[in-house]
Amino acid sequence: xxxxxxxxxxxxxxxxxxxxxxxxxxxxxxxxxxxxxxxxxxxxxxxxxxxxxxxxxxxxxxxxxxxxxxxxxxxxxxxxxxxxxxxxxxxxxxxxxxxxxxxxxxxxxxxxxxxxxxxxxxxxxxxx
Amino acid sequence: xxxxxxxxxxxxxxxxxxxxxxxxxxxxxxxxxxxxxxxxxxxxxxxxxxxxxxxxxxxxxxxxxxxxxxxxxxxxxxxxxxxxxxxxxxxxxxxxxxxxxxxxxxxxxxxxxxxxxxxxxxxxxxxxxxxxxxxxxxxxxxxxxxxxxxxxxxxxxxxxxxxxxxxxxxxxxxxxxxxxxxxxxxxxxxxxxxxxxxxxxxxxxxxxxxxxxxxxxxxxxxxxxxxxxxxxxxxxxxxxxxxxxxxxxxxxxxxxxxxxxxxxxxxxxxxxxxxxxxxxxxxxxxxxxxxxxxxxxxxxxxxxxxxxxxxxxxxxxxxxxxxxxxxxxxxxxxxxxxxxxxxxxxxxxxxxxxxxxxxxxxxxxxxxxxxxxxxxxxxxxxxxxxxxxxxxxxxxxxxxxxxxxxxxxxx
Numbered sequence: 001x002x003x004x005x006x007x008x009x010x011x012x013x014x015x016x017x018x019x020x021x022x023x024x025x026x027x028x029x030x031x032x033x034x035x036x037x038x039x040x041x042x043x044x045x046x047x048x049x050x051x052x053x054x055x056x057x058x059x060x061x062x063x064x065x066x067x068x069x070x071x072x073x074x075x076x077x078x079x080x081x082x083x084x085x086x087x088x089x090x091x092x093x094x095x096x097x098x099x100x101x102x103x104x105x106x107x108x109x110x111x112x113x114x115x116x117x118x119x120x121x122x123x124x125x126x127x128x
Numbered sequence: 129x130x131x132x133x134x135x136x137x138x139x140x141x142x143x144x145x146x147x148x149x150x151x152x153x154x155x156x157x158x159x160x161x162x163x164x165x166x167x168x169x170x171x172x173x174x175x176x177x178x179x180x181x182x183x184x185x186x187x188x189x190x191x192x193x194x195x196x197x198x199x200x201x202x203x204x205x206x207x208x209x210x211x212x213x214x215x216x217x218x219x220x221x222x223x224x225x226x227x228x229x230x231x232x233x234x235x236x237x238x239x240x241x242x243x244x245x246x247x248x249x250x251x252x253x254x255x256x257x258x259x260x261x262x263x264x265x266x267x268x269x270x271x272x273x274x275x276x277x278x279x280x281x282x283x284x285x286x287x288x289x290x291x292x293x294x295x296x297x298x299x300x301x302x303x304x305x306x307x308x309x310x311x312x313x314x315x316x317x318x319x320x321x322x323x324x325x326x327x328x329x330x331x332x333x334x335x336x337x338x339x340x341x342x343x344x345x346x347x348x349x350x351x352x353x354x355x356x357x358x359x360x361x362x363x364x365x366x367x368x369x370x371x372x373x374x375x376x377x378x379x380x381x382x383x384x385x386x387x388x389x390x391x392x393x394x395x396x397x398x399x400x401x402x403x404x405x406x407x408x409x410x411x412x413x414x415x416x417x418x419x420x421x422x423x424x425x426x427x428x429x430x431x432x433x434x435x436x437x438x439x440x441x442x443x444x445x446x447x448x449x450x451x452x453x454x455x456x457x458x459x460x461x462x463x464x465x466x467x468x469x470x471x472x473x474x475x476x477x478x479x480x481x482x483x484x485x486x487x488x489x490x491x492x493x494x495x496x497x498x499x500x501x502x503x504x505x506x507x508x509x510x511x512x513x514x515x516x517x518x519x520x521x522x523x524x525x526x527x528x529x530x531x532x533x534x535x536x537x538x539x
Contacts, residue, residue: 006324006325009322010178011517052176053175053303054273054277064274064275064277066190066191079301079302082301086304115189115195116195
């Protein structure tokens, strides 16, 4: 089977021509780096994406904390994780990289903070 | 009047990188002026990842990318004003700034314009119909959802296939909304191919090329839009009209560099880029007034904004030191077939120069050819080109030496 993939790893957006049967890859053409080959392997067996979303912050200088999954997660879980973030709350302050939720869905999915949040009443704040 | 060596207008990706580089090159009497309540600009609301692949060799979200620069600004104690708006700027490089403390006058030896860009609105593309709530530009919806915790709607149509629109399609889907479709007037998407894949196709959101919204209806709140196909001659195909119930329309129909201040000071604005016309150092027609980032030309990748900001500081330092340059007679770069624009638009000194281009249409196996008359100066091959992707080429000083004219085209 022949299929074309667009690699999403970087803005080069390499167009990959892939020949495969079932889960066995015969040939990958068009990848500018090895990451593209790795990407195709995952796309055919178990497509992975980084989850990106936000959770509520209590007493923070921003109302929302942006979060991402610590590692790429199976694509099929993206929507359900999105729903789960609605119920999450976190107290300010928050540091980038801080773990916000652990082992979601029992699938080892951790969410980590991608924004630095200060307390609303702290004199050191993002906001002036 | 407060005197500064360098004033940077805008504390986003471009302004922060320019400030840090100026500081590292020995300029300490500088100031960043930011209109918003925080540094980092638009990066704060871009909570998706993919930033920093070129600069930091890792995929960061917008806030993470911004924080790396904000940390440096704070460590170096580079002064900045927040909640401060530059109201006036003139060719003598004097500024009037308003904030809660009142009005302040500044004079700078050099100014770096880093004001970024803003979105085109419904008014700019003249969609007829009523004026209901529920019509947002994609970036405004992004700010509401990612920073203010306000959901914009439940059933959403997106017009325009710009990157922000596609990223919002994914974001809204993950927040539980239904994105019905993305319509694009042109025969090709205006955003990056990877975003079509990971933001639309991953969630089975259709991308309709050659389609546009020709009417909106709704009393109070938007209730439906009318979609139509665009024929070969650019007009709508009457039979293709169909009504799509929705409560929200997002517009991702282009960005405009924000140059009101530049115009006020007498900076010449290029009609294609919407940004100032600059020379190889990023200097505008007003000596000592430089521009970088999205105020100069709209970029698709923030890494290139940071790199451009770093690049132009060389000219800023040169200007401050009154350094003699290998001045040549001004050469205006002549744009040939296949290219929409080139930045810089002119060369006044010979140095290693970064040229940025956008092509007119998607294509494969194209070569960018620089010529002086019929003499070949430089050529670069691209396996594929896309209007969504800016091309950047560095020409070394030796290749530009002794040229009298420069033409560039895509073949």
